[in-house]
Amino acid sequence: MGLMLCMVAATMPAGAAAEPDATPIEDLRLTDEQVWEHVNNLRTDSSGWAAAEAGTMTLVVAAYDADDAAKAQAEYVCDGVNDHAEIQAALKALPAGGTVLLTPGTFNVAGNLQPGAYTTLKGSGDDATTLKFAGVGGPRVRSPYVTFADFTIVGTADLLVAEDHARVHNVTMTVDNSRVGAFYVWAANKVVEDVEFVNCRAIDCGRYGFLNSGEGDPNLITNVRYVNCEAINCGRDSYVSTGPWVTGFDIVEKNNIDGAWIIGCYAEGNQESGFHLEGFSYLSIKNVFFKDCVSINNAAKGKDKCMFGAGFTTPKGCTLENCYSYNNKHGFLVSGGSISKCYDITMKNCTDDASWYGFMFRHGYDSTFVDCVSNDAERQGIVLSKAWNLNVDNFTLNGAAGYPLHAGSPTVTAAKFAGTKTADDPFAGGMWHGPVTDSVIDINAQNCGSETVLCLENAQRVTVTGTIDSSSPDAVKVIGGSDVDTSGVATLNGAAEPQPTPIVIPLID
Incomplete structure (x- = not known):
């Protein structure tokens, strides 16, 4: 559209x-300058990240369809079948602070990509490097101080963050409805903190674009940041059992949260709401800040069929400043969606048109x-x-x-x-x-x-x-x-x- x-x-x-x-x-x-000004202002202790970025080793993995020059400079060359094997071998060979660099081209992947602590998996740009998942796996953050950057993911996959200190930059995902969310932060019996998404996009995904959730005790996500990210047309074609509730950004689903920043983000054409937090009474929601976000043309399954269908659904513990909604069922909706009470909401200079x-x-x-x-x-x-x-x-x-x-x-x-x-x-x-x-x-x-x-x-x-x-x-x-x-x-x-x-x-x- x-x-x-x-x-x-x-x-x-x-x-x-x-x-x-x-x-x-x-x-x-x-602008790029504004994006990085926000990113740098929101970051806290950087001592661990300084160690993560201190290494100098880069191992190059070439796609099967890369040009001859790229293959000649690569330590690993893929053949287009189970390319995750070569990528994971390169990641395993990295010392702390190292980077695996993927050349331009397409990598056919059928398993997880899981860097070790203090390492980076980086493509040559989300318009140049594509990871095509056939049905199993996805990038995984299960060690601290991991960075994913500069590639596109298509097919059947999700990008899962289940450990502290993760950075995901310039990643675009177009995936089907077989996974719960494209970009997925998961807190299971633990606290997951310091997670950063910058310039990431979930486009035409079958399920949630950006999702936080969890289980057990604790199930807390804290200090999570979304800057200049986009969720467009998420869930529009989702027909699985929970499909009707798909939103672009689901900041709280089954997790507690204390400290989230959603800055300059954009949601359009998503099945239910553009930006959404569940409001059940048993969930603790504190210190969630929206600023300069835009949410338009959501409630894509039909306004009369949406319980929320909002530009922004914010049940408690949220501040919204200079945010904009257009042509949703509800522009700005404060609702727990159940008998739960809503509270501690502040909206400043927010505008809705034509909802x-x-x-x-x-x-x-x-x-x-x-x-x-x-x-x-x-x-x-x-x-x-x-x-x-x-x-x-x-x-x-x-x-x-x-x-x-x-x-x-x-x-x-x-x-x-x-x-x-x-x-x-x-x-x-x-x-x-x-x-x-x-x-x-x-x-x-x-x-x-x-x-x-x-x-x-x-x-x-x-x-x-x-x-x-x-x-x-x-x-x-x-x-x-x-x-x-x-x-x-x-x-x-x-x-x-x-x-x-x-x-x-x-x-x-």
Whole structure:
């Protein structure tokens, strides 16, 4: 699927022709200098890595289809059959600090590639070196201070990290649905720490693009970093038993996490959500930071079929700054997906365009939204359901179409502050049905398509301030509840509409 990002007015419809000042997507992503600035700032103790990089020995392994010059300089030459044997022999021969360098070409691999401690397996570029797995194995980090870099993997494989101190740079994977995830960090009865993915891509993978998971006790992943990574079309063609839940980046599945950074990453066209954390009550999620990430056109199995289908699903312990969502079921979804409560969420300067629901918080407390924007939501720009102790500061609600407060309700609203019943959402099961309480909401709304812009049902001890550009006598509706103060909301009664602010909108060709 072709994609281009364009600086256009907020009212421009998706699919329109690009303006002359269109900004190519590469200009909206991190530059190489920014990538490595983030990488270096996020790294902690480097003493072990200094030892890992101190060696000077390089052993060259040539592909069977490499040119004669490359083969002449190689210590090992592959014949195109079971090429993992030559690669693994080279890895075994390395001293600490050494590198196995793969020439340009294709390596037909039918087993694991497992470097020893303080060693590197490096290709000649992800556009030059291809590891083709026929059905068994994959690169494995089972020793500390291991680096994989600069190659592409296709076929049936996963890249597994099951040990501390791993770096994976410039690796692209296009693999089938027979493994759980393409890039897979696994904490089984241990702590796995200091794992770094930089410039990695999971493209057209049958299952999860980037996955963290674990089992036993402990099952903790800590200090894991994703910088300028991409997950595109993951799970779109996955029909195995857990296929319907495939996401681009699954930061928490069955693991605990304390310390994760997702910086400048991109998710597009994935089966469920672009970025996702499971929120079960037994999982500990702390210190997860998203910054400058983009998530568009997810919920690929159908928005009506997705429980999440979000640009970002973040249940607890997460901070999101300057992140962008476009055309998802939910732009930014705070949900545990079960009876679990959500909490400790901060969103700053985050924007959603054209999702069904821009920002949704269901069943939780102690969270903050600052300077966030919903543009052109197909249903509702913000939904707060069964929530308490929330602070929504300077929220911009622009162009939301509106949707019934409840299934069959005559009240259509652009912003819903009320419980969600099972009839409203087939996935709800009653677990998100409850009022908003003990919260402060500051919201500025304009260009919305419904007579009611803000609706509060059964709210308690809630203060709402801001402005609403609407001539409707029902622009703010309060149904039931107690101690709901909307006196701080100024209705502009059809005052001049502000000019749309140029924003980044994906255009699909």
